[in-house]
Amino acid sequence: MRSRKWRGAIYSLIVVILAWWALSALLARPIVPSPYDVLLNIIATFTAKISTHVLYSLGRILAGILLAALLGVPLGFLMGYYDRIDRLLSPLVYFTYPIPKLALLPVVMLLFGLGEVSKLIMIVLIVVFQVVITSRDAVKSIPAETFHSLQSLGASKIQTFTEIILPASLPEVLTAIRLALGTAVSILFFTETFGTEYGMGYFIMDAWMRVNYLDMYAGIVVLSFMGFCIFSAIDAAETHLCAWR
Amino acid sequence: MIQVSNLSVWYQAINESVLALDRVSLDIPRGDIITLIGPSGSGKSTFLYVLAGIQRKYAGIVTIDGRPINPKTQRVGMILQNYGLLPWKNVRDNALLGIKIKSGPQELNDYSHYILQQLDIDTLLDRYPKELSGGQRQRVAIARAFIMKPDLLLMDEPFSALDAITREEMQALFLHIWKQNSVTTVFVTHSVDEALYLGSKIVVFSSSPGRVLEIIDNPCFQMEDLRLQDQYHSMSMRLRKILIKD
Ligand SMILES: Nc1ncnc2c1ncn2[C@@H]1O[C@H](COP(=O)(O)OP(=O)(O)OP(=O)(O)O)[C@@H](O)[C@H]1O
Numbered sequence: 001m002r003s004r005k006w007r008g009a010i011y012s013l014i015v016v017i018l019a020w021w022a023l024s025a026l027l028a029r030p031i032v033p034s035p036y037d038v039l040l041n042i043i044a045t046f047t048a049k050i051s052t053h054v055l056y057s058l059g060r061i062l063a064g065i066l067l068a069a070l071l072g073v074p075l076g077f078l079m080g081y082y083d084r085i086d087r088l089l090s091p092l093v094y095f096t097y098p099i100p101k102l103a104l105l106p107v108v109m110l111l112f113g114l115g116e117v118s119k120l121i122m123i124v125l126i127v128v129f130q131v132v133i134t135s136r137d138a139v140k141s142i143p144a145e146t147f148h149s150l151q152s153l154g155a156s157k158i159q160t161f162t163e164i165i166l167p168a169s170l171p172e173v174l175t176a177i178r179l180a181l182g183t184a185v186s187i188l189f190f191t192e193t194f195g196t197e198y199g200m201g202y203f204i205m206d207a208w209m210r211v212n213y214l215d216m217y218a219g220i221v222v223l224s225f226m227g228f229c230i231f232s233a234i235d236a237a238e239t240h241l242c243a244w245r
Numbered sequence: 246m247i248q249v250s251n252l253s254v255w256y257q258a259i260n261e262s263v264l265a266l267d268r269v270s271l272d273i274p275r276g277d278i279i280t281l282i283g284p285s286g287s288g289k290s291t292f293l294y295v296l297a298g299i300q301r302k303y304a305g306i307v308t309i310d311g312r313p314i315n316p317k318t319q320r321v322g323m324i325l326q327n328y329g330l331l332p333w334k335n336v337r338d339n340a341l342l343g344i345k346i347k348s349g350p351q352e353l354n355d356y357s358h359y360i361l362q363q364l365d366i367d368t369l370l371d372r373y374p375k376e377l378s379g380g381q382r383q384r385v386a387i388a389r390a391f392i393m394k395p396d397l398l399l400m401d402e403p404f405s406a407l408d409a410i411t412r413e414e415m416q417a418l419f420l421h422i423w424k425q426n427s428v429t430t431v432f433v434t435h436s437v438d439e440a441l442y443l444g445s446k447i448v449v450f451s452s453s454p455g456r457v458l459e460i461i462d463n464p465c466f467q468m469e470d471l472r473l474q475d476q477y478h479s480m481s482m483r484l485r486k487i488l489i490k491d
């Protein structure tokens with residue numbers, strides 16, 4: 001199973017690089033440099049130029065995901081466990097869920113400025129809805145019989161939470177976060193194009209302005225690789241924590 | 246002492262309410278072991294749910310040692326009909342769940358190891374329920390109930406998934422462990438043989454809605470070489486007649 005995932009990743013990487021390389025050879029223009037030149041550029045400039053930006057982006061996205069999980073998971077659990085809370089909050093969640101969160105960016109920036117807070121809020125907004133809805137549904141889908149053993153043992157609410165609710169819904173919550181990650185990275189890129197001089201978004205746009213296509217491509221590759229790494233890390237956590245499945 | 250008087254239970258189905266137990270009255274002396282037999286759907290599991298505090302909506306009066314049912318203060322070892330194992334816990338953690346909830350996190354000690362060994366699951370400790378056979382899962386549930394040293398043991402067809410030989414071994418093992426502590430036990434079974442072998446009293450439920458048809462003092466309880474005795478066969482006939490007439 002695991003080796004198949006890796007083979008799939010390597011296979012896709014090869015396909016992408018080949019297509020890229022063919023395109024660059026065909027066009028033979030600086031807009032599409034060859035993957036080899038880009039790789040050389042990454043190796044040459046990573047520590048000096050790119051690494052700081054990667055750290056900024058990584059920090060923002062991880063903080064965003066963490067915050068979204070800390071807010072969304074407990075809220076979803078409460079909604080899933082207590083019908084009354086669910087009846088109160090579900091309509092709100094469903095009503096606001098389809099609003100494209102990116103459209104809120106101007107509002108968020110007006111309220112919180114151009115700095116870090118706005119960037120963080122945008123990522124949280126994107127991820128948190130998925131997490132709330134998924135954790136709620138995960139709790140609701142636990143069959144009543146699963147609780148019987150603990151009920152007969154007179155377990156406390158906290159024990160019920162740690163022994164059943166958390167482990168039963170963790171896999172789905174991790175999947176939701178993993179799936180929301182793609183959108184989160186796009187939003188991150190977008191918010192990094194202004195109000196900051198650090199982050200992969202800034203680096204890529206700056207290289208574009210400077211007409212330094214090698215740097216620009218290096219930035220795109222590094223940003224993609226960062227996303228892939230987070231994705232794989234969550235995937236690995238899922239496999240590890242959910243071995244019982 | 247468990248006292249049940251006029252216990253009725255309704256379930257709320259989509260658009261009807263189902264009467265599962267109809268005015269059941271029953272006394273179970275402390276340290277006694279009763280077997281509960283009756284057709285499918287007669288409310289045997291429901292009766293155990295009430296005693297365990299799982300089913301909290303009911304009519305009638307149920308007390309244990311004079312006090313109302315409270316799973317927090319009772320120490321109930323329950324073996325559910327579907328075993329009640331948590332799929333995300335391995336055999337070790339599932340077996341220790343009961344005692345963990347009651348007394349905090351635990352390691353395997355001599356007693357729990359003895360139980361696991363007797364049940365022949367001590368080699369499966371790191372497996373998850375999905376990696377076990379039905380009979381193995383059932384034995385993990387049995388281990389959980391025994392390891393926590395309960396005051397009240399509620400067993401819902403605990404040996405149903407075992408082959409005939411293993412079942413007889415388990416019955417003997419159960420009686421052996423039971424004799425050491427004389428835990429008050431309600432044992433649900435489909436098998437006339439099991440009811441006779443394990444119950445000092447046998448309670449027969451009618452088909453749905455469940456009523457008490459008869460409460461029989463079992464002369465065969467703790468008899469040597471039970472299955473070779475005449476009395477075993479006459480009791481067996483008697484039980485079958487009650488069940489068939491209903
Ligand atoms: N959640 C429920 N909702 C509605 N009806 C239920 C529910 N659970 C049980 N019943 C009904 O209550 C009655 C008693 O069920 P119960 O499970 O107690 O029977 P049982 O004697 O344990 O049967 P079996 O021997 O098949 O295990 C049955 O008629 C059943 O259909």
Ligand SMILES: [Mg+2]
Nearest residue numbers: 289290326401
């Ligand atoms: Mg049943």
